[in-house]
Amino acid sequence: MNETMPAGRQDKKAATRDAYGKTLLELGRENKDIVVLDADLSASTKTILFAKEFPDRFFDMGVAEQDMISTAAGLAACGKIAFASTFAVFGSGRAWEQVRISVAYTRLNVKIVVTHAGITTGEDGASHQANEDLAIMRVIPNLTVIVPSDAIEAEKAIRAIAAFHGPVYVRLSRLATPIINDNKDYNFQIGRGIIMREGSDATIVACGLMVSMALDAAEMLQKEGVSVRVVDLHTLKPFDKELIIRCARETGAIVTAEEHSIIGGLGGAVAEVLMENHPVPMARVGIKDMFGESGKPEELLVKYGLTPEEIAHAARSVIARKK
């Protein structure tokens, strides 16, 4: 292990969806009001673990995501904590209006936990790679939007949303990604970003698996004598405005990094807040307004510019633009 890596950084990898399946099963044992719905993807979303132990509280809605979301709302209206899972493309896009009216407008206790988000869905190709979900979910009032950065954060986030009353969208990945939060001081709070590493020349604000890459980018930059701060902004909504404005003030430049379109997601949210409060040079690393394609996740990350090198390059460019 590299000694300059932040506390908790390990070479271990795990998929956030695996953490979800395991945590959901534990929650099911602790709270009989938890019910789970899936749309024929339980083996992939990992809700199958809950389904096997609690078949009476598990509803496989078949290939019917719209029905699943409104049914979850009905269950929640009768006091259940309803977790509804499918792939990110379907849970956000296919059922968007059901999320809007049945779940968010009603403020019902529905947790939409989606997996297979982003380009790292891999071989399934563009149809299954949700690069737009954060944009279309973030715009819905009353909806909390969370993107865990690793399996540990995913577990904490799932526990936090089960305890929180209200509608939530959680975005998880198929791919096993580095564990970066394995330290006992780790504390997850909905709506509060985490400074993963201090720095003074710029701040990289990242979410999901890009937090790990941002830490790698920070390492690379440090070797060049450049000091960058890294923020894990796991909650896109409610947005941690205060933290982002503070980072802009203290470091004078911002890079966002997300496994999502550069339009409307993390980059969009950060740009909105900075433009109105404290404009600084900024660059967005993400999918450049295009559909993905089939390939190995690692190959796709490189092809679509989601790498520590791209983040480091973006950081150098915003630092150069500082006055």
Add this chain to the structure above:
Amino acid sequence: MISREKIKELEAIALKIRRHIILMTCAAASGHPGGSLSAADIVTALYFYKLKHKPQDPTWPDRDRFVMSKGHAAPVLYAALAEAGYFPVSYLKTLRQLGSSLQGHIDMLSLPGIEMSTGSLGQGLSAANGMALACRLDKMSCRVICLLGDGECQEGQVWEAAMTAGHHKLDNLTAIIDRNKYQIDGKVEDIKGIEPLADKFKAFNWQVLFCDGHDMSSIISALENAEKVKGKPAVIIADTIKGKGVKFMEDNPLDYHGKAPTREEETLALECLREKESK
């Protein structure tokens, strides 16, 4: 068997509700009178006879759940809730006004006694299924009733939900189709026909019942028969008339789907309803 006196009482309430619908939509100068009037007798039978509910305790856990999936017919629900005592009747005239709890389409958070927000067609039956599943899980004896429009049955999600209810054998659920035969653009059968409607539900493993949606004893006996169905959900196809009770609306249902009566039309409509009362 329901008594003759009770039927008369329900008919009188339905008439009051129709009057509220006219007054509310005219005052709002917008809204959906046609599909509210077609559902007036059904909604009356539910709130003043069939549903177990407590207006003074809207969140009473053992209450029956009613989901009005055709959320544009909000005026009929608001009128029934007000007459039942959930809020003052005088509040009805605030329909669709800025700051009013009487939203253009039903919002569960703004009014007591509402189980689900609707207005985007097709979502209510899924939500009703969720409630029925939750009640079954908790071994509660309450019933879930969902009212849908016939035009609404063109929504794909209605059939996803129909499949779910059939699959889960939700015999604590009754769906009612307000079969008034018109939608905004024209006759349902001309726009995109939903017949054979009964066969569709049968094919989705539902028990199908019929009633005259403007005959109290017919509505009530259908609701009671629906409760007796075991091992599958029941749907009542209620034969109704869009604009029922107001002659010129019945004659021109397309003009009054989403258009409120003018002041002159209001007077005329109230006269129509008075005639009904004296009969």
